[in-house]
Amino acid sequence: MSERDEQFRQFVAERSADLLRLAYLLCGDYAGAQDLVQNALLRTYSRWARISSPEQYVRRVLVTVAADEGRRAFRRREQASAEPPEQLDARDPFTQADDRDRLRIALRSLPPGQRAAVVMRHWLDLDPTAAAALLNCSPETVRSQTARGLDKLRAAYDVSPSSAAARRHDE
Amino acid sequence: MSERELLDLLAQDAPVARPGLADDVINRARHTRLRRGAVSAACAAVALIAAVPLALAVDRSPHPAHRTTPAGTTNSSAGTTTLAPGPSDTALAYAAGVQYLAGQLVSGKHWRVLYVIDHTCANTVDQTEACRPQPIPIELQRDLATALRPYAPVHFVSGDARIRDKNLQVINGGAAVTLGRITLDGDTARLPLAVQCGGLCGMGQTLLLAKQGGVWTVTGSTGPAWIS
Numbered sequence: 001m002s003e004r005d006e007q008f009r010q011f012v013a014e015r016s017a018d019l020l021r022l023a024y025l026l027c028g029d030y031a032g033a034q035d036l037v038q039n040a041l042l043r044t045y046s047r048w049a050r051i052s053s054p055e056q057y058v059r060r061v062l063v064t065v066a067a068d069e070g071r072r073a074f075r076r077r078e079q080a081s082a083e084p085p086e087q088l089d090a091r092d093p094f095t096q097a098d099d100r101d102r103l104r105i106a107l108r109s110l111p112p113g114q115r116a117a118v119v120m121r122h123w124l125d126l127d128p129t130a131a132a133a134l135l136n137c138s139p140e141t142v143r144s145q146t147a148r149g150l151d152k153l154r155a156a157y158d159v160s161p162s163s164a165a166a167r168r169h170d171e
Numbered sequence: 172m173s174e175r176e177l178l179d180l181l182a183q184d185a186p187v188a189r190p191g192l193a194d195d196v197i198n199r200a201r202h203t204r205l206r207r208g209a210v211s212a213a214c215a216a217v218a219l220i221a222a223v224p225l226a227l228a229v230d231r232s233p234h235p236a237h238r239t240t241p242a243g244t245t246n247s248s249a250g251t252t253t254l255a256p257g258p259s260d261t262a263l264a265y266a267a268g269v270q271y272l273a274g275q276l277v278s279g280k281h282w283r284v285l286y287v288i289d290h291t292c293a294n295t296v297d298q299t300e301a302c303r304p305q306p307i308p309i310e311l312q313r314d315l316a317t318a319l320r321p322y323a324p325v326h327f328v329s330g331d332a333r334i335r336d337k338n339l340q341v342i343n344g345g346a347a348v349t350l351g352r353i354t355l356d357g358d359t360a361r362l363p364l365a366v367q368c369g370g371l372c373g374m375g376q377t378l379l380l381a382k383q384g385g386v387w388t389v390t391g392s393t394g395p396a397w398i399s
Contacts, residue, residue: 024182024184024186035301038195045196068332103181118174
C-alpha cells in the first residue's frame with residue numbers, strides 16, 4: 001500500500017461525510033451527490049502529489065462540476081416546461097410536502113451560481129473573498145449572487161421573521 | 172430559523188459516507204490509467220494502419236492538388252471531412268460529427284474556436300443519466316484537434332464553467348462541444364454529442380455516420396435529441 005493511497009484513504013475517511021453533504025446541497029439530488037463526490041475524489045486522487053490542500057481542491061472540483069451539471073439540468077427544465085424553472089407552482093404551495101422537501105425544491109430552483117454562493121457563504125461559512133476564490137469570480141459577484149439567492153430562497157420557503165415566528169408558535 | 176439552520180436541515184438528507192469509497196476511487200483511477208494506455212496504443216496502431224493505404228492512395232492520385240491540400244477540405248453543410256494521412260479513424264469520425272452538428276446549430280456561422288470537454292459523458296444526449304466521465308486520451312485529443320483544424324481551432328477544457336461569460340454565452344465566439352462515447356462498427360459509427368454556444372443555444376443528438384471512400388459522412392441520427 002503506497003503512502004499516497006494511505007493518505008488518500010485517511011482523507012476520504014475524515015472528509016467524505018462533509019463532502020457528501022456539500023455535494024447534496026450543491027446539486028439537491030441524492031444519487032447526483034454520490035456521483036459528484038466520487039468524480040471529485042477521482043480527480044483529486046489523480047492529482048494528489050501536486051495538491052497542497054486536498055480539501056480546497058476537492059471543494060473547487062465539486063463546485064465546478066456541480067455548476068456544469070446544474071446548467072444542463074437547468075436547461076432541461078427550461079425545455080420541459082412552459083414556465084420558468086425557478087417559478088414554483090402557485091396553485092399548490094407545498095401544502096402537502098414537509099419542510100425539508102420544500103426547502104430542497106426551493107434550493108434546487110436557484111440557478112447554479114446563486115445556489116453555490118448561498119452554500120459557500122452560509123453553510124461553509126466562507127467570507128466573500130474565500131468564496132470568490134472557490135467560485136472563480138469576484139467577491140462582489142459572490143455578495144450579489146448570495147443576496148439574490150437568499151431572496152429567492154426566502155420567498156419560496158417563506159422565512160420572513162413573522163412567518164418563522166408563527167411556525168415556531170404552531171410547533 | 173437562520174440560513175445556516177435551513178441548510179443544516181436540508182443536509183440531513185444527504186447520502187451517508189460508505190466504507191470502501193476510497194478503495195473504489197483508487198481502483199477506478201487505476202482502471203482508467205490502464206484503459207488510457209490501451210486506447211493510446213490502439214489509436215496509434217489504427218493511425219499506423221490507416222496511414223499506409225492513405226499514403227498509397229495519395230501517391231496514386233491523378234490530382235496533385237489533393238496531395239498538397241494543407242490540412243484538408245471541409246464541406247460543413249454535408250458534414251464530411253477529407254484529410255491527409257494523420258488522425259486516427261476515431262478522430263476523423265468525431266470530427267465529421269462535430270462539424271455537422273456545429274453547422275446545424277447556427278447555420279452559416281463561423282466558429283472562432285471549439286472548446287471540447289476533455290472527457291466523454293454518458294449523458295451527452297440523454298440528460299437524465301449521470302455523466303460518468305471517461306477522460307479522452309491525449310493522442311485522441313491531438314488527432315481530433317488536427318482533424319478539426321481546417322474548421323476551427325480546438326482547445327480541450329475540463330469543464331465549461333470557465334468558458335462561459337456571465338450570460339452563459341461561450342466566450343471568444345466559440346462553441347462548447349461535449350462528446351459521447353463513439354461506437355465504431357467497421358465503416359459505420361454511432362456518435363452521441365452535444366454542441367452549445369449559450370444558455371439557450373445548443374443541441375444534442377446521436378449521429379449515425381458511414382465511411383465512404385475513406386471519408387466519414389453523417390447519414391442520419393437516432394434516438395432522443397435535445398435543443399435549447
